Amino acid sequence: MSDVGGAATVLGPVSRVRLHDLIRRPDGAEWIVGRRETRTFVAVPEEGIKVIQLLERGLSVGECSERLMTETGEEVDVADFVHDLIALGFVAETDGRPVDADTVRPPTLPRLRAEHVRFLLSPWLPLLPVVLVIAALVTLIRHPELTPSYHDLLWSDRGSVVILSGAVVGWSIVLLHELAHLAVARATGVPGRIGFGTRLQFLVVQTDISGIELSSRRHRLTAYLAGIVVNLVGAAGAVLLLPVTVPGSAVHRLLAATVLWALLPLTFQLMVFMRTDVYFVLQDLTGCRDLYGDGRAHARHLARRLLRREGPAADPSRTLPPTERRAVRIYSTVLVVGTALCLAGLALFTVPADVRLVVRAVAELRAPHTGPDLADALLTLGSLAAIHVLWLTTRWRNRRARRPS
Structure with missing residues (x-):
């Protein structure tokens, strides 16, 4: 079930849905489908594209299932797939009732x-x-x-x-x-x-x-x-x-x-x-779908394996195609080493430089100074403070936006 207009929606064989304008392109054995308005895009198999095409032609959930059974000989849970589309914000109406729309930025x-x-x-x-x-x-x-x-x-x-x-x-x-x-x-x-x-x-x-x-x-x-x-x-x-x-x-x-x-x-x-x-x-x-996400997942697996909390079979990259799996494993090494070096640079260079600028600016404020010296110290402190406050508020806001509601 999905929430439509604040109520749970039950889809039956005679249910009909109206989709938003969806764009798509083939990507290997799958298709990339999404809405540009909400910037939501997912990969779906060939059967999913067939369901979307049938729904766009006005067929009901039951009619879609029957058509796919006739054409492919396989049973497809169309109702469950439509619920997924609703969760993604791809469905505009179900049985004439509007679906709660995502906020479009x-x-x-x-x-x-x-x-x-x-x-x-x-x-x-x-x-x-x-x-x-x-x-x-x-x-x-x-x-x-x-x-x-x-x-x-x-x-x-x-x-x-x-x-x-x-x-x-x-x-x-x-x-x-x-x-x-x-x-x-x-x-x-x-x-x-x-x-x-x-x-x-x-x-x-x-x-x-x-x-x-x-x-x-x-x-x-x-x-x-x-x-x-x-x-x-x-x-x-x-x-x-x-x-x-x-x-x-x-x-x-x-x-x-x-x-x-x-x-x-x-x-x-x-x-x-x-x-x-x-x-x-x-x-x-x-040709990777999510090089960063898959690389981070593989790095976490290796860390858990070193701590003997996981076995080799738990490696999430094992499910990827060979070429993509090779790229993800190489990238995971770059991810770990690069992040470590970057944080080391922060500790060894950036923080000491900022501290030195602050100490020098405070010394200028405490010592006898001219107008330009005072302005120089205040602008230095103000600029550094603005940058760090903006970093903190931006990070907090973006993390809050990614948090599930």
């Missing part, structure tokens, strides 16, 4: 329509960033003195100026990065939504493009890689402007810092153990 930039950004799917568009990156590399080869170093990040003697300028330029690049994901997804008909998230100790901006799974592989990979391309284009553009600025000037130093602010986030993208853009590319190319 509005997409980001709802006025941005697919026809506005369809050009992003052109197979020729990637040539532009390739040309810009090659031109930037040629510039650095001809003028190696223009190659930015970590010193360029500290382009001001005041910590507050460094933090604020990094925040303005860095977060602007982040926003453009996420808008690129959103625009490409929107071009394929996927609504998309931008919001905050957390990855271990990192506060991130992320774009939910659930539904891109139903697009062609070229469009999926374009959506996954669009943000990385924006970073590369931003860095390449800054490099190409460096030769026309005066070395040592504020503009020159800011451009050099911009190159690093655009490129440094790409190292984060390589951390596939945190479901970054490269992770989704890897998941797609390996």
